[in-house]
Amino acid sequence: MSKMIVTGGAGFIGSNFIFYQRAHHPEDELICVDKLTYAGNLETLAPVMDDPKFQFVRADIADRAAMDALFEREKPDVVVNFAAESHVDRSIENPAIFLETNVLGTQVLLDACRKYGIGRYHQVSTDEVYGDLPLDRPDLFFTERTPLHTSSPYSASKASADLLCNAYQRTYGLPITISRCSNNYGPYQFPEKLIPLMIANALADKPLPVYGQGLNVRDWLYVEDHCAAIDLILRQGQVGQTYNIGGHNEMRNIDIVKLILQQLGKPESLITYVTDRKGHDMRYAIDPTFIHDELGWLPQTKFADGIRKTIQWYLDNRPWWENIINGDYQTYYERMYGHRG
Ligand code: NAD
Ligand code: TYD
Numbered sequence: 001m002s003k004m005i006v007t008g009g010a011g012f013i014g015s016n017f018i019f020y021q022r023a024h025h026p027e028d029e030l031i032c033v034d035k036l037t038y039a040g041n042l043e044t045l046a047p048v049m050d051d052p053k054f055q056f057v058r059a060d061i062a063d064r065a066a067m068d069a070l071f072e073r074e075k076p077d078v079v080v081n082f083a084a085e086s087h088v089d090r091s092i093e094n095p096a097i098f099l100e101t102n103v104l105g106t107q108v109l110l111d112a113c114r115k116y117g118i119g120r121y122h123q124v125s126t127d128e129v130y131g132d133l134p135l136d137r138p139d140l141f142f143t144e145r146t147p148l149h150t151s152s153p154y155s156a157s158k159a160s161a162d163l164l165c166n167a168y169q170r171t172y173g174l175p176i177t178i179s180r181c182s183n184n185y186g187p188y189q190f191p192e193k194l195i196p197l198m199i200a201n202a203l204a205d206k207p208l209p210v211y212g213q214g215l216n217v218r219d220w221l222y223v224e225d226h227c228a229a230i231d232l233i234l235r236q237g238q239v240g241q242t243y244n245i246g247g248h249n250e251m252r253n254i255d256i257v258k259l260i261l262q263q264l265g266k267p268e269s270l271i272t273y274v275t276d277r278k279g280h281d282m283r284y285a286i287d288p289t290f291i292h293d294e295l296g297w298l299p300q301t302k303f304a305d306g307i308r309k310t311i312q313w314y315l316d317n318r319p320w321w322e323n324i325i326n327g328d329y330q331t332y333y334e335r336m337y338g339h340r341g
Contacts, residue, residue: 002119003029005076007061007109008083010040012189013124013223017082020227022048029053031074035060035101039086039190041329043320061105064112071116078234080122081109087192088128088154092278095153102157103164110168122234123165123178127219127246128155130180132281135217141287142180144242151279162242175239179230182246182286185306186223187313191321194218195307198257199314200321202266212276214254217283221247222301222309232295246286247299256307263311 004021008014009032021030030048034040036058048054059066061083083105085091085098106123113121130142131149148163150156162178169176185195198208229245237243254271261268291297301309314321323329 002077003031003074004078004080005031005033005070005074007033007079007081008040010034010036010042010045010056011082011086012039012186012193013184013226014082015044015188016186016223017080017227017230018045018048018054020224020231022051022054024231026053029055031055031057031070031076033057033059033061033070034083037085038330041188041190041320041324043323043329044188060101062100062108064108067108067112068115071112075116077119078122079109079113079118079120080124080230080234081106082124084124084158085154087190088152089192089277091152091154091157095157098153098157099160102154103160106161107164110164110174113174114168114172119175120234120239121165121174121176122230123161123176124230125162125178125180126155126158127180127182127244127284127286128152128281129159129162130284131155133283133285135215135282141285142244143287144180144244144290151281169240177233177237177239178242179233180242180244180286181226181229182219182221182284184223184226185220186310187317188320189223191324194253195256195260195310196314196321198260199264199311200325202261202264202270203314205266205270207272208257208261208270209272209274210254210257211274212280213273214252214257214271215282216253216280217250217285218253219246219285220249220251220256220303220306221245221299222303222306225299225301228300229291229297232297233291236295238294243291243295244286244288245291245297246288248286248288249299249303250283250285251303259307260311263308
């Protein structure tokens with residue numbers, strides 16, 4: 001039995017991870033720490049809010065006093081850090097908040113772990129720290145030994161956090177692991193990211209904005225497979241180790257958009273090519289050999305099944321994303337919890 005702090009648990013992957021933990025390790029205590037930025041939606045966590053082994057704490061990971069008080073009070077055994085500013089386009093518009101949350105926030109958590117002691121600190125990172133690969137070299141993949149070579153303020157902030165984690169492991173002996181995953185998709189993804197944005201626009205018969213020519217390639221992994229990999233790393237991974245997570249599922253953006261239109265019975269005439277993202281990474285591709293050989297991890301969900309389930313989830317849960325699009329979700333916390341003090 002252990003007590004785990006999950007930061008960023010009101011976001012996409014963090015909430016899926018909380019559900020995964022509840023289902024697979026009901027004996028563990030979970031504390032979700034989330035600032036509830038625009039990307040955090042407490043409504044997502046409604047199914048676990050009344051669980052006696054679950055606690056929600058609204059706090060900023062970069063708030064040192066708040067983190068110290070939390071660690072002193074709760075004495076967690078494990079910290080899994082999902083909390084981050086996560087959208088590349090926003091990082092291009094406003095890099096500062098990415099450094100505050102992703103870099104300084106990570107440092108505050110690492111300091112709290114040093115001060116109060118920790119069994120394991122796990123940093124949830126991204127394949128974007130490796131930069132990109134050219135389209136004409138399909139033989140190249142990111143391994144754990146690929147040098148960091150970032151493109152966007154987002155990826156630079158995530159790489160900085162990874163370097164800090166390694167520094168704290170080497171210098172202070174903090175028991176750290178890092179995972180670098182490829183693009184996730186699945187339920188509860190905020191509708192600013194490619195797949196949910198395209199589903200929402202297609203359902204509203206609005207234009208589908210494809211950046212550049214839509215030829216950029218991403219390596220897509222169903223979110224539950226990512227959660228299973230992190231869980232395995234926490235329980236069986238080697239301290240000090242970095243694990244790449246990905247399922248060899250490379251797709252061009254334009255092919256994903258066409259697939260979504262086809263599954264929703266909408267016309268390709270909705271596709272609109274728009275100005276490319278600045279510094280747009282061409283291709284991401286993970287080599288997951290190490291996590292497979294070391295921990296026996298393999299993705300369970302094929303893309304054809306995962307995308308069908310994901311589209312169905314967005315069809316079945318329209319209020320969840322419609323509330324986000326119309327802004328109602330931002331008042332949910334005050335409505336539900338404001339009077340609870
Ligand atoms: P998300 O944007 O959906 O969720 C982020 C969550 O963090 C939100 O609930 C937000 O309120 C919270 N948060 C933001 N700043 C905070 C702060 N200062 N203090 C406390 N909470 C804060 O992101 P996501 O897609 O779920 O990504 C989660 C993690 O996984 C991130 O670290 C991201 O870099 C990493 N990652 C994401 C992907 C992907 O495809 N989405 C792939 C690989 C790695
Ligand atoms: P995104 O979901 O933002 O993830 P990331 O940039 O972290 O990989 O974008 C995935 C790909 O889709 C990326 O190549 C940019 C592209 N894209 C579009 O073409 N149109 C859009 O509206 C969005 C949000 C993304």
